[in-house]
Amino acid sequence: MSLTSLKPLTPKPTFCISNGSGVDMSASSVRVGPKLGATFSQFRELSWVNRDDGSRAGLVICSRTTKSISGWHRRQGLQVRAFTEEQEALVVKSWNRIRKDAAELGLKFFLRIFEIAPSAKKLFTFLKDSEVPLEKNPKLKSHAMTVFVMTCESAVQLRKEGKVTVRESNLKDLGATHFKYGVVDEHFEVTKFALLETIKEAVPEMWSPEMKNSWGQAYDQLAAAIKTEMKPASSV
Structure with missing residues (x-):
């Protein structure tokens, strides 16, 4: 199953994430496979952010959703709940x-x-x-x-x-x-x-x-x- 390289990463990470989700992040690029389908069809950019545990996560920016590659935080909608x-x-x-x-x-x-x-x-x-x-x-x-x-x-x-x-x-x-x-x-x-x-x-x-x-x-x-x-x- 072929993967399509999207763009170089800046700054370059020192590790690779490949969690079987359809995304590979290597030292110089992020590649998105067919499993994600249209979700990344309007890819914009990728940035690195620091998580609470000190590690780094890739944040993919596209016009339909935002995904944090490490941990796969995905929001499909907003739920309003009572504020305690x-x-x-x-x-x-x-x-x-x-x-x-x-x-x-x-x-x-x-x-x-x-x-x-x-x-x-x-x-x-x-x-x-x-x-x-x-x-x-x-x-x-x-x-x-x-x-x-x-x-x-x-x-x-x-x-x-x-x-x-x-x-x-x-x-x-x-x-x-x-x-x-x-x-x-x-x-x-x-x-x-x-x-x-x-x-x-x-x-x-x-x-x-x-x-x-x-x-x-x-x-x-x-x-x-x-x-x-x-x-x-x-x-x-």
């Missing part, structure tokens, strides 16, 4: 700790997104043809802080409000904007990963599987709410 009092406490506790550093963390959040998925930069018109380094771009800094604060405050208010709420905007506007710029499922997955990593690095002594799950579930509910509203803006 314990989850709320973990989110509030960590947010109270990091809120004062929202500007710095917001920028780190977006730089992590672009590190994982460089193609995501194309979604932001203010970055087009800009020669200013990302970490010094004032428009990116402002946008990054706004999005980071909005995302975190949505998580903090989730249980109290009983629904997803966002500051200085509404879900219809967010949905229409995401639709307009062609945001797809894997962008939400990359953003989630970057968000969790950013918070984890900000509060390493507080971080736990329970806190990770709490922030992850809150983000999933925000993403689900935005996706529901992803449609063309209504004409006035």
